[in-house]
Amino acid sequence: MxxxxxxxxxxxxxxxxxxxxxxxxxxxxxxxxxxxxxxxxLYVNVGDMSDPTFEVSEKDQTINRDFQEEGA
Structure with missing residues (x-):
């Protein structure tokens, strides 16, 4: 931390x-x-998830994209 x-x-x-x-x-x-x-x-914009600075795993990116598509 x-x-x-x-x-x-x-x-x-x-x-x-x-x-x-x-x-x-x-x-x-x-x-x-x-x-x-x-x-x-604690929140990362969808467009920034692939930025290595935020260290969002590929699995988490996929989960978030799927969630966003379901809510649309």
Whole structure:
């Protein structure tokens, strides 16, 4: 997540790397990690799925195309 994930702009990658998750309770570690991703990047436009930057597998692309065609 630190190296390639889309983190919220309020999250500092350097500060996140310094956090020792083993020192936190499980609930606190979960809360910290769940609050890091930028949820706006969970969606990839259909036209961008084949862009290697997004690392969408061919299987996922096929599933999404089939779903989009069924809904049309």
């Amino acid at each position: 630190i190296d390639g994930g889309y983190l919220r702009h309020q999250i500092s990658r350097d500060e996140l790397q310094q956090v020792d998750l083993s020192e936190l309770s499980l609930e606190d570690a979960k809360a910290l990690l769940l609050g890091c991703p930028d949820l706006n990047h």
